[in-house]
Amino acid sequence: MGTFLFNEIIFGPVSSRRLGVSLGINLLPTDYKFCTFNCVYCECGWTLKSDKKIKLPTAAEVNEALEQVLEDYNQKGKTIDSITFAGNGEPTIHPDFEKVIDDTIASRNRFMPQALISVLSNASQLNKPKVTNALAKVDRNILKLDAGTEKTYQLINQAQSHLKFDKIVDYLKNFQGNLIIQTLFIRGEHGGEKFDNTTEAEVSAWLKLLTEIKPKSVMIYPIERDTPEEKLEKIDHKTLRNIALRVEKLGFKAEMY
Ligand code: SF4
Numbered sequence: 001m002g003t004f005l006f007n008e009i010i011f012g013p014v015s016s017r018r019l020g021v022s023l024g025i026n027l028l029p030t031d032y033k034f035c036t037f038n039c040v041y042c043e044c045g046w047t048l049k050s051d052k053k054i055k056l057p058t059a060a061e062v063n064e065a066l067e068q069v070l071e072d073y074n075q076k077g078k079t080i081d082s083i084t085f086a087g088n089g090e091p092t093i094h095p096d097f098e099k100v101i102d103d104t105i106a107s108r109n110r111f112m113p114q115a116l117i118s119v120l121s122n123a124s125q126l127n128k129p130k131v132t133n134a135l136a137k138v139d140r141n142i143l144k145l146d147a148g149t150e151k152t153y154q155l156i157n158q159a160q161s162h163l164k165f166d167k168i169v170d171y172l173k174n175f176q177g178n179l180i181i182q183t184l185f186i187r188g189e190h191g192g193e194k195f196d197n198t199t200e201a202e203v204s205a206w207l208k209l210l211t212e213i214k215p216k217s218v219m220i221y222p223i224e225r226d227t228p229e230e231k232l233e234k235i236d237h238k239t240l241r242n243i244a245l246r247v248e249k250l251g252f253k254a255e256m257y
Contacts, residue, residue, distance in 0.1 A: 003042070003043055003044055003045035003225075003226050003227070003228055004043065004044070004045075004226075005030065005031065005032070005033060005044055005045075005088050006024065006026045006030065006087050006088055007030045007031070008026065008030060008065075009025065009026055009027075009030070009057050009061065009062055009065045009066075010023065010024065010025060010026075010065045010066055010069050011023075011024040011025075011026060011087070012024045013080050016082070016084070017221070017224070017257040018219055018221075018255070018257055019081060019082040019084055019116075019118055019140075020080075020081030020082055021079070021080045021081045021082070022080065022081065022082040022083075022084045022118070023069065023080045023082070023083050023084065023115075024084050024085075024086050024087060025062065025066065025083065025084065025085050025086075025087065025091075025100075025104070026086070026087025026088055026091075027056060027057065027062065027085065027087060027091045027093075027094040027097070027100065028056065028087050028088040028089040028090075028091070028093070028094075029054055029055060029056065029088060030088070032048075032050075032052070032054065032088065033045055033046075033047055033048070033088045033089050034047075034054055034056075034088065034089040034090070034093060035047045035089035035090045035093075035122070035160070036090050036093065036122065036124040036125070036159065036160050036161055036163075037090065037122045037124060037157045037158060037159055037160065038157075038158035038159075038160060039122075039146075039156060039157050039158065040155075040156055040158070040186075040188065040190045040227065040228065040229040040232060041156075041184060041186055041223050041227045041228075041229070041232060042227070042228060043225045043226065043227070044088050044089065045228045046228045047089075047158075047160060056094055056095070058096070059096040059099045059100045059103060062100050062103070062104075063100070063103040063104070063107065066083070066103075066104060066107055067107050067111070070107055070108070070110075070111035070112050071111055073111070073112065074111045074112065079112070079114065079115075080112060080115050081115060081116065082115060082116050082117070082118045082140070083104060083108055083112070083115050083116075083117050083118070084117075084118040084119075084120065085117075085118070085119040085120065085121075086120045090121065090122050090124060090125070091119060091120070091121060092119070092121050092124075092125040092128075092131045092134075092135070093125060097125075097130065097131055097134050098130045098131070098133055098134040100134075101117070101119075101134040101135075101137055101138060102134075102137075104117055105117060105137060105138075116139035116140055117138045117139050117140070118138065118139065118140035118142060119135060119138050119140070119141060119142060120142050120144075120182065121135065121141075121142065121143055121144065122143075122144045122157070123143040123144055123145070123168050123171065123172060124159065124161065124163055124168070126143075126168065126171030126172070126174070127163075127167070127171065132171070132174065132175070135175075135179075136175065136178060140180055141175065141178060141179045141180065142179075142180045142181075142182050142219065143172060143175075143179050143180070143181060143182065144157070144181075144182050144183070144184075145168075145169075145172065145181050145182070145183055145206070145209065145213075146183055146184055146186075146197060147165065147197050147202065147205075147206065148197070148201075148202045148203065148204065148205025148206030148207075148208070148209060149165070149201075149202065149205050150164065150165040150166070152195055152196075152197050152202055153165040153168075155190065155193055155195040156186065156195055156197065169209055169212070169213065172213045172215075173212055173213050173214075175213075176214075177213075177214045177215065177216060178216070179213070179215050179216065180215055180216055180217050180218070180219060181210065181213065181215040181217075181218045181219065182218075182219040182221070183197075183206070183218065183219070183220055183221075184221055184222070184223065185197055185198050185220065185221070185222060185235040185239070185240060185243065186198075186222070186223060186232055186233070186234075186235060187232075187233045187235065188229065188231050188232035188233055189229075189231040190229045190231065198235055198239055198243070203243055203246070207246060207247070207250060210247065210250060210252060211250055214252075215252060216253070217252060217253035217254070217255055218244075218247050218252055218253070218254050218255070219255050219257065220240055220243060220244050220247070220254060220255065220256050220257070221240075221256070221257040222234045222235045222236075222240060237256075240256050241256065244256045
């Protein structure tokens with residue numbers, strides 16, 4: 001199936017289901033997906049193991065590229081809703097992530113003060129204080145939690161490091177509510193193993209984790225684009241709606257896409 005890569009540091013703006021008119025920042029290589037997970041549904045394709053030397057843009061290059069675009073929009077009277085860190089993998093891998101966030105906040109304040117800064121992250125780097133510090137500064141700290149149990153987390157997200165699910169949940173709790181949880185619901189099969197994060201056992205376990213993490217809101221969505229694994233099933237609207245209602249019963253805002 002046709003997965004794709006973003007071929008620039010700054011991309012878009014795109015009309016995002018979740019974030020409105022969103023200008024993307026890709027801190028990863030433009031010709032290679034670089035991630036700590038290997039999600040079966042990743043629109044960038046599989047995470048490849050390679051000895052290739054990975055070259056990331058410097059913080060200065062990112063800031064220069066962003067300022068050029070924002071200044072141009074500013075002069076033309078164009079507006080955006082979000083400056084969003086996403087792209088070809090996990091943005092918090094970038095070694096100068098905190099500096100990039102500080103620069104982006106300053107540029108946003110100067111050229112586009114109404115835009116919110118959003119980070120879409122898989123939460124795998126939360127053991128690094130510089131990453132958690134940076135995420136605490138952005139307007140929308142959107143962190144992935146696609147499972148209620150270790151087994152399903154491993155099957156869907158296929159973490160490349162030895163990071164355990166319980167540890168990630170602990171780090172999510174440390175934000176003390178200053179985060180948005182994003183969960184993609186899916187069922188399917190990969191490598192002969194079946195998974196389904198919509199079963200009663202999975203959803204109950206995931207809801208219990210939400211009560212401990214206490215997020216500001218929860219983003220719930222199905223697959224929408226091409227995926228590297230073909231044996232995946234899109235979850236229907238009614239099932240997602242029932243899950244969203246259960247989230248709201250717990251007192252959390254649920255947003256369905
Ligand atoms: S965390 Fe995001 S970028 Fe990484 S494999 Fe999963 S979907 Fe792709």
